[in-house]
Amino acid sequence: MKVVLENLTKIFPSRNKKSKEDVIAVNDFTIEIPDGKLIGLLGPSGCGKSTALNLLCGLQKPTRGKIFFGEDEVTNLPAENRGVGMVFQNYALYPHLTVLQNIIFPLQNLKGEEKMTKEAMCEKALEVAKLVQIDELMERKPSELSGGQQQRVAIARALVKMPKILLMDEPLSNLDARLRLQTREEIRRIQRETKITTIFVTHDQEEAMSISDMIIVMKDGVIHQTGKPQEVYDDPKNLFVAKFLGTPPINVFQGCVKAERLYIGDAAVLDVKGVEDRQVYIGIRPEGFVLDENGPLVCKLDEVEVMGRDITVVSKHDLCENVEIRSIISSENMAEVGTEMVRFTLKPKKVHIFDKVTEERIRF
Amino acid sequence: MDKKDAKAWLYLLPAILFLGVFMVYPLIDVLIYSFEEGYNSASQTSFGVGSYNYSYVLHDPYFLQAIKNTFILVIFTVPISTGLALLISVGLSSIQKLRDLFQTIYFLPYVTNTLAVGLVFMILFKQTPYSDGLVNLVIQFFGGEAVDFIGGPYWAKMFVLCFYTVWVVLPFKILILTSALASVNEQYYNAAKVDGTSRFRIFTRITIPMISPTLFYLIITGFIGAFKAYSDAVALFGTDLNAAQMNTIVGYIYDMLYGNSGGYPSYASAAAIILFTIVLTITCINLLVSKKHVHYA
Numbered sequence: 001m002k003v004v005l006e007n008l009t010k011i012f013p014s015r016n017k018k019s020k021e022d023v024i025a026v027n028d029f030t031i032e033i034p035d036g037k038l039i040g041l042l043g044p045s046g047c048g049k050s051t052a053l054n055l056l057c058g059l060q061k062p063t064r065g066k067i068f069f070g071e072d073e074v075t076n077l078p079a080e081n082r083g084v085g086m087v088f089q090n091y092a093l094y095p096h097l098t099v100l101q102n103i104i105f106p107l108q109n110l111k112g113e114e115k116m117t118k119e120a121m122c123e124k125a126l127e128v129a130k131l132v133q134i135d136e137l138m139e140r141k142p143s144e145l146s147g148g149q150q151q152r153v154a155i156a157r158a159l160v161k162m163p164k165i166l167l168m169d170e171p172l173s174n175l176d177a178r179l180r181l182q183t184r185e186e187i188r189r190i191q192r193e194t195k196i197t198t199i200f201v202t203h204d205q206e207e208a209m210s211i212s213d214m215i216i217v218m219k220d221g222v223i224h225q226t227g228k229p230q231e232v233y234d235d236p237k238n239l240f241v242a243k244f245l246g247t248p249p250i251n252v253f254q255g256c257v258k259a260e261r262l263y264i265g266d267a268a269v270l271d272v273k274g275v276e277d278r279q280v281y282i283g284i285r286p287e288g289f290v291l292d293e294n295g296p297l298v299c300k301l302d303e304v305e306v307m308g309r310d311i312t313v314v315s316k317h318d319l320c321e322n323v324e325i326r327s328i329i330s331s332e333n334m335a336e337v338g339t340e341m342v343r344f345t346l347k348p349k350k351v352h353i354f355d356k357v358t359e360e361r362i363r364f
Numbered sequence: 365m366d367k368k369d370a371k372a373w374l375y376l377l378p379a380i381l382f383l384g385v386f387m388v389y390p391l392i393d394v395l396i397y398s399f400e401e402g403y404n405s406a407s408q409t410s411f412g413v414g415s416y417n418y419s420y421v422l423h424d425p426y427f428l429q430a431i432k433n434t435f436i437l438v439i440f441t442v443p444i445s446t447g448l449a450l451l452i453s454v455g456l457s458s459i460q461k462l463r464d465l466f467q468t469i470y471f472l473p474y475v476t477n478t479l480a481v482g483l484v485f486m487i488l489f490k491q492t493p494y495s496d497g498l499v500n501l502v503i504q505f506f507g508g509e510a511v512d513f514i515g516g517p518y519w520a521k522m523f524v525l526c527f528y529t530v531w532v533v534l535p536f537k538i539l540i541l542t543s544a545l546a547s548v549n550e551q552y553y554n555a556a557k558v559d560g561t562s563r564f565r566i567f568t569r570i571t572i573p574m575i576s577p578t579l580f581y582l583i584i585t586g587f588i589g590a591f592k593a594y595s596d597a598v599a600l601f602g603t604d605l606n607a608a609q610m611n612t613i614v615g616y617i618y619d620m621l622y623g624n625s626g627g628y629p630s631y632a633s634a635a636a637i638i639l640f641t642i643v644l645t646i647t648c649i650n651l652l653v654s655k656k657h658v659h660y661a
Contacts, residue, residue, distance in 0.1 A: 057558050080560040092555035096573040096659035105569075106559035157559070 001070045001164040001197055003033040003056070008065035010051050010221075025051040027221035029065065033214075038191045039199045040208030040229075043218040044244070049201040050089075052218075053167050056199065058082045069164055080109075085158030085196075087168040091150045093142040099153050100125055100138040106161045128156045131190060148179045155187075159194065166191075168200035172207055184211050205245050209233065217241050234349075239359040242283045242352055248312070248326040253282040254319045255353075262353065265319055267296040269346055272353065272364040279356040281321075288350025289313070289327035295343035299325055306331065315342050391640075397633035410630070417634035426606045427635060430616040433597075436522060437529060437612065438590040445530040446582055449537035454567070456538070457545045467542065474535035481532065482599020489513035489524050514600065521601065521610055529596050533589065537582050544578035545571070576658045584650050591643050594618065613639045 008029040011022045025048040033039055041049050054060040058079030067075045074082050093102050103125040107116055129135040132152040142150055158166055172180045188211040191198045202208050208215050209229040216226045225237045236242035242250050255264045256279050262270040264282060299315035302324060313327045353362045397403055398417055400410035421427050456466055488498045491512035500510040513520045556566045594614035597605055605611035620632035
């Protein structure tokens with residue numbers, strides 16, 4: 001089911017009596033989320049992601065704006081009538097119930113025509129348990145499960161009544177690194193199999209990029225950019241989005257445009273057609289550097305990290321905002337790395353320039 | 365015994381000593397008294413050893429009355445007070461405005477003196493030649509017939525005693541339950557709401573199990589407290605409880621020791637041991653039942 005948000009806004013009144021400033025957790029969201037996709041809601045901590053999720057599931061009421069599930073408006077529908085499934089950050093499994101009882105809990109709530117017999121419920125529970133591969137653990141209590149297993153139970157509980165929309169709040173944050181990789185593939189697989197529109201919140205851009213069909217990048221309650229992960233990565237709208245996506249992060253330099261040429265300090269690094277003269281930020285992706293003995297960009301070499309397939313050249317430049325410049329270069333070119341200085345030319349497609357004041361992207 | 369053990373025992377010694385002298389020894393002594401027939405505390409002599417004390421006590425109509433009263437008190441007041449406290453605490457935790465004020469009001473009886481409150485209850489319920497009492501005025505207003513709750517029929521007196529007991533034990537239970545409710549993690553409620561759970565089901569399937577250890581604690585201490593009731597009855601009906609048919613087991617023990625007909629430590633001991641056995645049995649049953657229904661996190 002598609003989800004449409006119209007001017008959705010949530011304002012928390014200020015609790016501090018001295019400063020009367022209200023907190024705008026979600027600011028004027030207008031977006032259409034396509035049916036049956038896996039969507040990553042991405043942003044730094046405290047940017048309002050969880051609030052947005054709470055508005056969607058109905059635990060909080062929006063200050064303004066509308067929410068539609070498909071064609072139906074659900075803005076004023078309480079959480080219990082929205083038919084969404086939610087996986088909470090700490091899973092919120094009922095500690096006094098077994099895995100089976102936890103999973104059938106939402107089914108026991110069904111009333112009227114939807115009411116199910118005990119057998120039907122158990123059958124259904126077993127079906128989703130198999131989907132998330134916990135069918136061996138049905139009689140255990142949550143405290144007897146590992147973090148990853150609890151996570152699966154939480155997903156099973158959210159899926160069991162076949163919700164129109166599945167919401168996940170930081171689903172991987174409580175897992176260790178290895179389990180995180182595994183579980184995110186699992187989420188991808190489960191979403192593909194069930195085809196339920198799934199929105200998950202994360203602050204980890206890698207997590208969002210790797211499994212989402214679409215990402216929504218937000219900051220301070222405002223949506224900055226939406227799109228397919230690769231598109232957003234390749235074509236960031238502003239400096240924040242460019243900085244937020246990608247590991248290692250994009251390298252940001254202070255620079256300027258003079259006579260349709262891009263300068264870092266005195267070095268003219270790139271031709272930029274049709275851009276007026278002005279001060280800019282220059283963002284260069286790590287893979288945008290090419291080793292070149294005669295390259296215009298001269299950096300002080302720090303060290304070379306060998307990763308096998310490729311190498312990371314760590315260097316410094318006075319005009320770079322990052323502490324160090326990380327450039328990823330194919331290991332075939334390793335011999336070309338000098339000893340003290342390293343020179344680069346740049347790949348135009350991997351270089352983005354941003355206005356110094358508005359931080360908006362300037363296209364060239 | 366190695367050094368470490370010796371040290372541990374040394375640390376435990378003060379507690380063991382005090383418990384031994386002031387708890388275990390008296391208990392054993394009471395047990396011994398209860399089997400010494402005709403014990404006289406002045407001359408410290410007895411006629412012999414046997415179970416006559418028990419036989420006497422168990423055939424004493426006053427004691428049987430006391431047992432009956434105590435059991436009625438326990439059976440009515442423990443469930444009613446716990447249930448009422450639960451309802452009030454749930455109400456308290458779901459209101460936002462004036463919560464502190466209400467909490468204070470509900471807690472006030474706890475800091476008031478039992479006997480003073482008893483006096484107030486007497487004024488409310490007692491029928492005198494000059495006044496029918498406030499409660500009777502209300503009953504008459506609704507077309508009922510006045511009843512003397514303090515000096516009248518047995519059921520009326522029992523009603524006042526139960527009412528009073530519930531009222532006295534309520535504040536403590538509310539205090540404990542409110543804090544137990546506050547400690548239940550909000551996210552369980554959120555999860556249940558999103559899953560479409562009705563409020564009633566959230567209460568029975570989530571709230572109750574989550575606070576079950578606290579509820580169980582209150583039920584156990586409630587049972588024990590009600591079995592040991594005495595001062596409440598005195599506050600309402602004065603010290604001659606046998607005459608008022610309102611005696612409790614502890615009251616009977618007190619009367620046997622010091623009351624008008626007092627001076628029978630052997631009978632008192634036997635009654636005390638019977639009370640001890642009853643409380644122990646009930647507590648054990650409670651513990652067994654709770655194993656199935658109490659969820660410790």
